[in-house]
Amino acid sequence: xxRKRTFxxxxxxxxxxxxxxxxxxxxxxxxELTSVMDIRPPSLYAAFGDKRxxxxxxxxxxxxxxxxxxxxxxxxxxxxxxxxxxxxxxAADEYTDPDHPHGCMIISAAVNCxxxxxxxxxxxxLKREAAKAALRERIEQDVTAGVLPPDTDAASLAAYYAAVxxxxxxxxxxxxxxxxxxxxxxxxxxxxxxxx
Amino acid sequence: xxRKRTFxxxxxxxxxxxxxxxxxxxxxxxxELTSVMDIRPPSLYAAFGDKRxxxxxxxxxxxxxxxxxxxxxxxxxxxxxxxxxxxxxxAADEYTDPDHPHGCMIISAAVNCxxxxxxxxxxxxLKREAAKAALRERIEQDVTAGVLPPDTDAASLAAYYAAVxxxxxxxxxxxxxxxxxxxxxxxxxxxxxxxx
DNA sequence: TCCTTTCTGTAGTGATCGCTACAGAACGAT
DNA sequence: ATCGTTCTGTAGCGATCACTACAGAAAGGA
Numbered sequence: 097x098x099r100k101r102t103f104x105x106x107x108x109x110x111x112x113x114x115x116x117x118x119x120x121x122x123x124x125x126x127x128e129l130t131s132v133m134d135i136r137p138p139s140l141y142a143a144f145g146d147k148r149x150x151x152x153x154x155x156x157x158x159x160x161x162x163x164x165x166x167x168x169x170x171x172x173x174x175x176x177x178x179x180x181x182x183x184x185x186x187a188a189d190e191y192t193d194p195d196h197p198h199g200c201m202i203i204s205a206a207v208n209c210x211x212x213x214x215x216x217x218x219x220x221x222l223k224r225e226a227a228k229a230a231l232r233e234r235i236e237q238d239v240t241a242g243v244l245p246p247d248t249d250a251a252s253l254a255a256y257y258a259a260v261x262x263x264x265x266x267x268x269x270x271x272x273x274x275x276x277x278x279x280x281x282x283x284x285x286x287x288x289x290x291x292x
Numbered sequence: 293x294x295r296k297r298t299f300x301x302x303x304x305x306x307x308x309x310x311x312x313x314x315x316x317x318x319x320x321x322x323x324e325l326t327s328v329m330d331i332r333p334p335s336l337y338a339a340f341g342d343k344r345x346x347x348x349x350x351x352x353x354x355x356x357x358x359x360x361x362x363x364x365x366x367x368x369x370x371x372x373x374x375x376x377x378x379x380x381x382x383a384a385d386e387y388t389d390p391d392h393p394h395g396c397m398i399i400s401a402a403v404n405c406x407x408x409x410x411x412x413x414x415x416x417x418l419k420r421e422a423a424k425a426a427l428r429e430r431i432e433q434d435v436t437a438g439v440l441p442p443d444t445d446a447a448s449l450a451a452y453y454a455a456v457x458x459x460x461x462x463x464x465x466x467x468x469x470x471x472x473x474x475x476x477x478x479x480x481x482x483x484x485x486x487x488x
Numbered sequence: 489t490c491c492t493t494t495c496t497g498t499a500g501t502g503a504t505c506g507c508t509a510c511a512g513a514a515c516g517a518t
Numbered sequence: 519a520t521c522g523t524t525c526t527g528t529a530g531c532g533a534t535c536a537c538t539a540c541a542g543a544a545a546g547g548a
Contacts, residue, residue: 208316
């Protein structure tokens with residue numbers, strides 16, 4: 097019927113993802129995106145809508161790939177403690193992987209926003225809150241099941257580990273190594289409530 | 293000799309500081325700055341040089357006022373443990389103070405940067421590294437003095453508390469309350485090495 | 489009062505922002 | 519081969535970016 101697309105849409109999306117991951121939503125210009133995606137602006141707009149929708153799609157892709165390890169650990173590990181410990185150690189590995197930008201995209205892609213991208217800022221904030229809520233719910237499961245003491249403050253414990261993970265992301269962007277973050281993970285696990 | 297300045301330079305600097313603190317270096321435009329400072333661009337440039345120098349001066353002011361509590365705690369408290377515990381609790385208070393933007397300016401003002409402000413990004417990164425080094429040195433002091441066991445890993449402990457503080461800053465910007473952060477601070481202190 | 493000096497507001501500079509009109513190129517269908 | 523459709527590259531849209539030329543206003547010294 098008509099002319100076919102001459103670039104790989106998945107490949108282009110992954111390159112846009114990494115640009116947003118590295119520099120954030122607002123600081124990544126269309127010129128930078130078209131450069132790393134190796135396409136011209138009309139192709140970008142035809143394939144992805146606009147900058148905002150490209151970011152949303154990149155973010156969805158991020159959560160389904162690089163950022164999926166947290167949901168996986170929460171679903172697969174038998175206890176909240178093992179799940180969170182695994183999340184911390186996988187974060188140490190993932191956040192410092194030399195094959196892609198450091199840190200977590202959801203934590204760092206929309207920190208410095210002008211009035212035009214406050215919706216993106218809010219969107220990521222809600223995702224961070226959802227991640228924290230997932231930690232809390234997993235902990236509450238174990239409290240209900242008797243794995244953790246009934247007086248366990250699940251919300252505070254979840255907020256604490258969320259903060260540690262966010263701090264690890266910042267440190268990774270500042271140049272911390274995997275070993276550095278693993279030592280932070282080990283120390284963070286010392287706060288886990290005793291179950292004797 | 294000549295006409296006098298008609299605005300309060302200190303007041304204008306404080307308003308610029310808060311704008312940079314809230315939105316970050318790059319996302320805060322000259323238009324936004326002149327608006328909150330209630331001056332016109334030529335007055336801004338005459339009084340502060342350019343955007344970059346205004347930011348640097350605002351940052352210096354931040355470190356000497358809102359951000360001075362960490363250095364104060366390290367200098368005044370008798371032990372590293374008491375200093376860090378005080379830092380965590382003062383951060384919980386300071387980062388959620390309704391009288392100014394939430395979180396820490398040094399942690400969050402230059403996260404999303406384009407190529408033109410990579411020097412600002414690096415400048416803040418060095419300040420974060422310096423803060424972490426100050427924690428490590430205070431811990432090492434106590435190791436040398438015998439307050440902490442000789443096998444204490446000062447660098448790891450410092451990195452861990454730096455990460456917690458950075459996480460608390462992110463949580464504060466996401467809407468966490470002072471009580472929320474105090475509970476995180478309490479949990480974080482459970483990682484402190486035993487001294488029995 | 490007049491002069492000099494510095495500040496102030498208006499009104500722009502060129503560069504870049506996100507985005508798109510337009511025309512030619514490349515495909516499948518006929 | 520010709521047509522219709524969709525993609526592609528060039529080139530440029532209005533808006534905003536950081537920044538400034540310029541002229542009038544306001545101060546102190548004569």
